[in-house]
Amino acid sequence: MSYELEDFYKHIAPDVRGCPIPTVEDAVRDTIRDFCQRSTYWRMWLEDTIFISEDDETVDLDIPANTRLVNILAVQKVEDDGTYGDYMGNDEFLYSGFESTPQILFNSPAEEDFEARVRVSLKPDIDTDTVEDWVYEDFRDVIVSGALYRLLNMSSKPWYRQAEAYQHKGRFDSAVSKTLSMVAVESVNTLAPKTTGFI
Numbered sequence: 622m623s624y625e626l627e628d629f630y631k632h633i634a635p636d637v638r639g640c641p642i643p644t645v646e647d648a649v650r651d652t653i654r655d656f657c658q659r660s661t662y663w664r665m666w667l668e669d670t671i672f673i674s675e676d677d678e679t680v681d682l683d684i685p686a687n688t689r690l691v692n693i694l695a696v697q698k699v700e701d702d703g704t705y706g707d708y709m710g711n712d713e714f715l716y717s718g719f720e721s722t723p724q725i726l727f728n729s730p731a732e733e734d735f736e737a738r739v740r741v742s743l744k745p746d747i748d749t750d751t752v753e754d755w756v757y758e759d760f761r762d763v764i765v766s767g768a769l770y771r772l773l774n775m776s777s778k779p780w781y782r783q784a785e786a787y788q789h790k791g792r793f794d795s796a797v798s799k800t801l802s803m804v805a806v807e808s809v810n811t812l813a814p815k816t817t818g819f820i
Contacts, residue, residue, distance in 0.1 A: 624757040626650055626750055632765045637772045637780040645772065650745070652767030652793070653752055656760065657744030658691055660800040663753070667739045670699055673731045682723045687751075688743040690723040695740040705738065760796070767793035 626646040633645050657663045671680050684690055698706040725739070745752060756764065766789040772778075773786035 622754045623751045624754060626752065628757060629761070629764060629768065632761065633768055633772070636769055636785075640772060640778070640780055645768065646750075648768040648771040649764060650747075650749060651771060652764050653756055654689075654744045654747070656764065656767065656793075656797060656800075657742070659797045660804065661692055661694070661742040662760075662800050662804055663691075663743045664694060664804065665741065665743065667741060670736050670738045671725070672734070672736050673727075674734050675731055677731050678727055680725045680727075682725065682739060682741070684723060684741065684743065687746045687749055689746055691742040691744050693723075693725065693739060693741055696725065696737050697740070699736040699738055709737070760800075763793060763796040766790075766796070 626649045627642065629649045630642060630645055633649070634640070637645065665685075667682065667684065669683050671682065673680055682690070682693075696709040698709070700706045723741075770786050770789040770793060773780060773782045773789065775781055776783070
């Protein structure tokens, strides 16, 4: 199940009376992307494994539709019998390219052919109108606070209330920090995340 950005509206509108619905939805979208970027909470193993050939320097990643890459968290070799083997070390790979066409960039060409699976963290695309169910069901209040910070801090608007805005910012930032601490101990993530710096 997924939720629409407009599902957040009823939780935000009473505090920003007169604010147009598209402006609220933009604030919600930006907040969700910011949350995913900073917390790296949205994590998954990519469905398709990658095949690295000898002398390959880059390999494209096939990320889900309507998403953008935040981090590559782990690259794990797949053995001939289908079991999972060693993780590649942080000194062996980087990644680069556009968010929508991410790649693994190897520090040196592969010495042999091998198959690997890739664990990533993601965020919604820049023009998304829907979000994963966990965003609304697990983090609705966090997203509402982040969106209210953005809206209440619009100094030229009649709903501008800076003091309240920064109260909501504090709640949002605290939730991001707690979530990041939680996922940092994820047992499957044996490698330090590499950030893109994309917004």
